[in-house]
Amino acid sequence: MRAWVLLSAVLWYLTGVGWQRNSERTEKGFIYGKPGHPVKVYVKLHHNSPVLVCMDFKRAEKETVDPTYLWVGPNEKPLSGNNRINITNTGKLTVKDFLEPLSGLYTCSFSYKTIKAETQEEKVVKQRYDFMIFVNPFAPGWKGTCNESIDCEDTTNHNILQARNRIEEFFRSQAYIFNHDLNKTLPAMHFVDHSFQIVRMDSCRPGFGKNEGLHSNCATCCVVCSPGTFSPDVDVTCQTCISVQIYGAKSCQ
Template sequence: MQGGGWGLSPALCSAALLPLGVLLNALFALTQVEAAIDEEQYSVKVIKKNYIYGNIKHQVNIYVKVYTNSPFLVCMDLALSQKEVIDPNYLWIGPNGKTLKAYREPDYTYQISVRFTTKECRLAANGQFFEELKKILNDLISDLTCHVIEPSYKCHVIKIPKHGLLDELFVTFQVNPFAPGWEAVCQQISYDCEDVTNRRVQEARDLIEEFFRKQTYVLKHEFRNVPAIHYIDHSFEVTRIDSCRPGFGKNDDTHNDCASCCVVCDPGTYSPNNEVRCQICTSIRIKHYGAKSC
């Protein structure tokens, strides 16, 4: 969640932790201790998970993942939290309840490309090989309710120094976590399923990478004669593609503290599908967060 448009309200905090808030200015009347230590000096181990530290110089943006517990706002900045402080007093600038934000993790899909040598581009066996490869890969990851989507291949003639001209197949496809049956798996989970689907597709990616990595070993040790079509060692390349659920989107400028998050669309914007960014709605005025239509 992100807070904004807050009004001043003095409060006394008797504990080290308070429920969710957005921005605080810590005023230590008795100790007059200044936060001189740069927060970046602290290792990640010092910062407790799900704890948000304030900052006396600027607003602190807070993002809360849906279907998870809200974080705790610590009554001081990180530097002062590591010191002994006597009788601290706090001045809080609290939420007005109108500008709270939520986010989700993006859904992962992996774009994979590999290359194979072939005898020639006009070889009829190229298409047959491609169909068989798709079947093998889908069988490999089916238990994870993942599947191969948007598969394609092209054959190119490559000029390689000291090797002349070689015909190669350039194969590309995506590994997607939403194969038939994924909804049934998610219904068995009491919390949001995106973490599970992302973990499954990562496992599927690893299985496919291991499959191609073993091809070189198999060619060297199990074949006396190298097949006409075979995998080119080290040609495996993978890129992660993120998508956001409807009503959510990324914005590196507005949410640079949570740049990889799919944050709920602001009023005036919407996201009807799995695109990465929220779109501006010009036909009507959207007053609520998370709009899926315009």
């Protein structure tokens, strides 16, 4: 009986993340607010956020008189004076080089005037838009490795498959040399064709986890752990810890 060894390669799996596809996102990558409903946005760590627009899509298609915009960030802190935050005169917000502590609720108060044609009476209309921004860890430091790839996850998986094929070819060549060139009997422990496998390992880095209930529109994403939870290892879930008050906690303190 010939003995054989099953070789396995582990694929460290971190899901890449795209911004949600919904009616609030336009072809330009802008994400509009939705009155009465927080819009969830998922941003890659160390990347810029999409452009958040302090207005809903229907309102943006109409003429707006004397609009004003006021953005407030997580913990109800004003967003002025922060060099990571870019807010335009038309109420569009972008967060640069996104980090875990920047996750949370971003709220914009939007007001504008309406004028009745018959009486020329002016009325101020106010509207609030909420955006819940979460960060996904994929992937700091991978920009160079992926050679500016649009989807770093696809590039990483392609590279691992290439490595698998080359390793398998090495063992196959070794078996061929033993059989033909050296004219020797194969050793008791040797490679068997089609026995080399890649095992997909589902995991998240510390401080991140997956939650299909909370993030149904990004169920496969490793999303930063919210306040009240933490993840100390490469598990796929965030554990409960009431004392944690930050995003991305790696311990219960």
